[in-house]
Amino acid sequence: MSARPTTERERHPEVAALLERSHRLGADPRNTNYAGGNTSAKGTETDPVTGGPVELMWVKGSGGDLGTLREEGLAALRLDRLRALVGVYPGVEREDEMVAAFDFCLHGKGGAAPSIDTAMHGLVEAAHVDHLHPDSGIALACAADGEALTRECFGETVVWVPWRRPGFQLGLDIAEVRRANPRAIGCVLGGHGITAWGETSEECERNSLHIIRTAEAFLAERGAAEPFGPKLPGYGALPEAERRERAAALAPYVRGLASRDRAQVGHFTDTPEVLDFLARAEHPRLAALGTSCPDHFLRTKVAPLVVDLPADAPLETVVARLGELHTAYREEYRAYYERHAGPDSPAMRGADPAIVLVPGVGMFSFGKDKQTARVAGEFYVNAINVMRGAEAVSSYAPIEESEKFRIEYWELEEAKLRRMPAPKPLAARVALVTGGGSGIGRATALRLAAEGACVVVADRDEAAAAAVAKELGGPDRAVPVVVDVTSEEQVTAAVRAAALAFGGVDLVVNNAGISISKPLLETSVGDWDLQHDIMARGSFLVSREAARVMIEQGIGGDIVYVSSKNGVFAGPNNIAYGATKADQAHQVRLLAAELGEHGIRVNGINPDGVVRGSGIFAGGWGAKRAAVYGVEEEKLGEFYAQRTLLKREVLPEHVAAAVFALTGGDLSHTTGLHIPVDAGVAAAFLR
Known part of the structure; x- marks a missing residue:
């Protein structure tokens, strides 16, 4: 066999040129919208079965975006088999059947599924074809007298094609336009977009850009100054x-x-x-x-x-x-x-x-x-x-309403939706995690994002919050907000930031906290107030503002308090921390009783001994607790593990797992619950 396996071969030069052209076209929003349009190239490859030449077409497959297109996003088809489909085409009333026929034209394994526009590329007698959705081209395509305007703008070089739903027949129509108009470099598709072609990748790209830029100039030079009419009094933009x-x-x-x-x-x-x-x-x-x-x-x-x-x-x-x-x-x-x-x-x-x-105000999209x-x-x-x-x-x-319906409820579109993976448990939920820049907060943010949630990472440390948000995938997955939870104004601003970023909030994790470990007689009023301000007051403020939004949304929600074993168990030298954790624990019960009528569930988690990765322990709490128990600080996690029933160290990820258990859907009828995540501390068993 003369051809090397696909995994070992070098990229075909036409494929390389196609990808480069696609990236350039897709990088400029004037040329096409996100995930819109498709590009193709034809060329000769060695058939690995016969060793002889075979004509292929590489075309952007279903889904994906031109600006980020990769070789695996292309469908590779045998051109002879694709064009032979003309002989078995059953007519426009059954043209959807041709999409399945494309699978029998594929060359080898891998690659993307052929899209509905495959025929447009394969039947046109040109080595390279671009189909794009530029605003300027669609403006002509959706004008009442678009055909006459296209002729005025381009003369004979660009031909008008009346609206037809994408499919095999549209491919035949464009192929006939190409044959009948040898001087044409492309066409405007009524109600749809543009198609251009060329014998080289460079010529095709040049023709596409010529159509787009010429249409832009035509609209600017010939167009009315105020196409949307005069300004309406009182409807202008607010400051x-x-x-x-x-x-x-x-x-x-x-x-x-x-x-x-x-x-x-x-x-x-x-x-x-x-x-x-x-x-x-x-x-x-x-x-x-x-x-x-x-x-x-x-x-x-x-x-x-x-x-x-x-x-x-x-x-x-x-x-x-x-x-x-x-x-x-x-x-x-x-x-x-x-x-x-x-x-x-x-x-x-x-x-x-x-x-x-x-x-x-502007536009909300969903x-x-x-x-x-x-x-x-x-x-x-x-x-x-x-x-x-x-x-x-x-x-x-625009095209007729009936045609819009035919597209929106197209069986091919429905089949595409059926092929999509099932949504993750927290898909379409917006989570706000306080203290999200490190330790339990970071682990919780990571877990919630992995389960499909959008996450607002709230922390006093701007750099830490930004780092976690970036780790989660950036603005489409997470945003950082800087917030001191003791400040009513900053908490309100954080919740508003969540509303602007993702539309609202429906899952809150009250995790922000510090720990002050001192005997009673050494605990100052300042220690007491600081401890309670951050955790008791902070949790109250965050819960209040988040609940306000949840009630306005009317779709329920979850509030989870990361409390502590110390809210139940009375240990030495721990008056300020233990008391404020008990305060948080009772907030859970109080809010569960009050917010249930709105479908808002409020639950708590009682961790213990979360040393590794903890910002609290690293900030001095670990050294003080180690001194209380008479162990080395670096062995504090082991010490905590050995005093538990399970003899296991508790990590931030274990607390995050409990947050997900409470919010992921399986405990939909649970509220007012505290879950111990302490590897088993009998003295802290809830009664």
């Missing part, structure tokens, strides 16, 4: 500080509404594009028309929920109106589904909005996780840009 404060106050209410069918993570955007759109007279009409490009409305739903009040409306008025609008939105979405659903349509997936627009929520917002900004361009030169005319 930044006031705007962010209003957004943080609204976020929990909005997230609660968006989570009626299933829990969602939120994202807030107040970019100039959004604020200007909402300040203009035409925004209600345009928003109601919905987005057009399939990539847009699959992530944003067919239309947003728009608050119809001025920017300075009282907060309580906006909240009440949101409730009314949400009820109407759900009724309208259900009516939309029932207008178009057939006997074989997938079940309605949920009627809550993915985009909520508030004049003067998804199953932070990245999905953020990307939904980015796509609606793309939609605003498309509306602006279309209105500047014509009028915005």
Whole structure:
């Protein structure tokens, strides 16, 4: 066999050029939206079976993003077999069957699954093809007279293709356009995007960029100055500080509404594009028309929920109106589904909005996780840009509602959703962990993030909080906040930061603390006050502010206190620490009794002897406790382990596991409980 195994071969030069081109195109949001579009290259490889040449096409597969595309994200297909599918094509009414046929054209194992756009790339007689979703191209594609504007903008070099749902027939249509228009370098796809081609990777990229930049210049030079109309009095952007404060106050209410069918993570955007759109007279009409490009409305739903009040409306008025609008939105979405659903349509997936627009404030977007929520917002900004361009030169005319439904509830789209892995236990939950920069707090943040939660890492040490947030994966997974839990203002600010970052809070871990080990007669009032300020007062403040948000969300929540064995067991030289831990323990009981009616569960954990990795023990507590027990400080963990029933040392990860056990779903009917994590200390058994 003349060909070397795939694992040993060098990358094909056409594949290398394809990846480089994809990365350049995908790096600029003017060229295509996130995960939008696909690129391809054709070339000859040695067939490992016959040893002879075989023509292949490499094309970006289903999913993934051009800017970060890797070779394993490509599907490799035999070109002769792919083009032979034309002979067995059963017609547009059965074109979805062709997606399964692509699997029989694959060359070798591995790689990505072929996408619905594979035919577009394979049937076009060009060595390289790009299909992209630039705002400028979609603006022409969604203009009422887009065909005439395309001809005016490009002459004969770019051809208009009327709207057709992505699939095999669209591939045939574009291939025919290429054959019938030898001077053409690409086409504008009505209601969709652009496609360009070239005989080399460089020529293809050059043609793609020519279409995009020429469309941009055309819209700028020919377009109206105020395509969204005049400014509406009272609808302009609030000052930044006031705007962010209003957004943080609204976020929990909005997230609660968006989570009626299933829990969602939120994202807030107040970019100039959004604020200007909402300040203009035409925004209600345009928003109601919905987005057009399939990539847009699959992530944003067919239309947003728009608050119809001025920017300075009282907060309580906006909240009440949101409730009314949400009820109407759900009724309208259900009516939309029932207008178009057939006997074989997938079940309605949920009627809550993915985009909520508030004049003067900005946009809230929602998804199953932070990245999905953020990307939904980015796509609606793309939609605003498309509306602006279309209105500047014509009028915005998205595809018909029935066509949107065919895309949104496409069986191929439903099959893609079925292939996705099951969500993790804490998916779409937002956790705030105090003292999250080290020890038990860091271990808890790591565990909650691993189980799917978004995490707000709260700590007095800014660098430590930032390091843990980075370790968890950055802004789409975790954000750091600097907070001294004794400060009411800082605690309020931390909870507001969580609302702006992720939409709210629904899982709190009260872990921040210090330890002062002194006999009674050596314990000063300052020692007592400091100990109680940080743990008793701090836990109260964090729980109060978090509970406020949880109640506003209306979707329940969890509050977990990391208390201590010392809240139950009376040891020597420990009056300030033991008393404040007992205070925390009773807060658990009191809050469980009070917050249960809101679906908020409050539980506690009583660790003991967590020496390794502990910031408290490293800060002097360990030395003092070692002196009390007459052991060397470095052997304190071993000492604690030997006095337990299990003879095992307790680590931060064990406490984190208990937090997850309480919040991960299996103990959904448990509240007011204290779990010992002490390897067995009989004197601290709960009675």
